Amino acid sequence: MTIRTMLTVTTAIAGLAMASAAGAAEYKIGITQNNVGVDSYQTTYEKAFIEAADANSDVEAVVLDAGGDVARQIAQIEDLIQQDVNAIIIWPTNGEAVIPAVRKASKAGIPVVVTNSNIAEAGFPFVKAFSGPDNITQGSRAAEIMCDKFKSMGIDKTAQIVQISGQPGYTTAIERAKGFEDRLPQVCPDVKLVETQPGDWNREKSQKVMEAFLVKYDKIDGVYAGDDNMGVGALNAAKAAGRDGIIFVGATNFAVGYEAMERGEYWGSIYQSPVDDAKAALKTAVDILEGKDVPFFNYFDTPKITQDNMKDFTKPVF
């Protein structure tokens, strides 16, 4: 029975292969995402990516999701290579585990674009470009937001601030802290950063860190947090301790931060849109295929958001 079906299959293929003239679009682009559905950032990203690909008549996209499983992501990269796509976009499930698979793509002559979170440096030779947010800029813009606020309050000569950073060892955490620490003395040389402690991207941890800060320092005018999740944790600690008038600034706007801004308790953050993220990734891939000169790092714009201009932005989905 199996032999007969195989025969039928082969004849069917032969017939169809001749009949079909596949490949109307110019560029076939495959994307393998980290874990769609695990948070709304990734879900919105996927939707935006598909819309952007549909809108561009030159592009046909194969949209895959690794479901957070490295093995599945590697298999998907192999499949995309096998399908002869023109470019592969990858949102790594693990910045190191995918390097050999990326090398395979590069050996097959397929350009690879890494999106959102970069792979480890050992993989850079096999990658054409990275497309995603610039964490250094996010940090330095957060410093500007805080400085501007202090100036308008007239305390930019005396203010003391503390920092709650992301998980130690994470590039994102290091870059957001560095961007802030480098920029602050340039714009507000008299503002003093008295202490930095990691909050590990965790709201409860940040709340504890802030509680300790509040006990230790009688004068805290501002708090800079690596993202709004940690910033809101710190805010909760300040509210519980009855300490008013502290300016809270984050480096990535989350829904909780946006809501706290609406309540007037949280001053500002940096707006990072998954829609821009997705569009930038597709554009980078298309630019490479069109032979344009593309820099290795392609950052999409992440604007400042404060209580003053928040009406221009929709509430973040994550």
Add this chain to the structure above:
Amino acid sequence: MDNAKLKNRLKYGAIWGFIAFELIFFTVAGEYLSLSDKVFLDLDNMMLLFKQSAPIGIIALGMTIIMINGNIDLSVGATFALSAIVLLDSMTWPVFAGLGDWVIPVSWLLALLTGVVLGAVNGLIVWKTGVDAFIVTLGSMLGYRGLVFMYHGEQPTSHLNWTLVDFAEASFLGIHTPTWFLLAVAVAMWFLMTRTVHGRNAYAVGDNREAAVNAGIRVGPHILVNFMLIGFLAALSAVVFYSESGSVNPNDGELYELWAITAVVLGGTKLTGGSGSIVSTFGGVIAIQLLRKGLGHIGADTETVNLVIGVILIAVLFLDRQLNIKGREELKT
């Protein structure tokens, strides 16, 4: 007698029919829906299929003997991750610094040993306490995963060794390294189950434990050996996979136990034990990977895989039940 044979054929043959259906469906649908100019049945694509089946396949083959025993092992995913960590981390241990690339076989052995030890712990507890394997391995699944997180916290454990990657990516006679491992395990397990006393005992223990004890089978040690075997295979799966990727997330291997069990059940092995076949499990593994690959090929949402597999799984169990009911009625008349 003939009826029983037919029944078995139906039961174990169903999976191959399903695979044939998948091949036809994805080939035909691929012509219309796929962006690729290559046909789905392209030889390279089929070779990739086997290679990509290896991680879950190697575990599922071991799971078959556990399930024929009437037991289950839920801890294989965590064992997989822990062995992978030992594999990658041991390559950087200062003790082995002088070995150069000879550290690779040493790390392999350490990883495999980890799997055997973890399996032995499961087996010993099942043997000595008599607690159901489901509960024991549910506990060890959580416990072993806890160890994984204790090792490096939330951070991945990484070590990229290009010699190792080149070996894992190589192919011999046109067959990828992981495929060789998968095939070797399949043949070894098939031999074990059909040609040895241990294999025959496995069916006997699963069919009727009392009778097996009365027949002089030492059930406790028998089960212990099988748990060590699946621990070894979970570790082997990790060795094969991580040789090629070089970094473990602490949540890697999560849900692998369920995929392995799904493959085994798709292949017609009974959850209650006493019956099952290595060859059909192999079919079950291929069927799952084929589905993932095929849906990717035609550009369907990859999450559809779960839905389709769920439906098929229930269909297989239904078929199994119907066949068994028929058999019983047959006996009465």
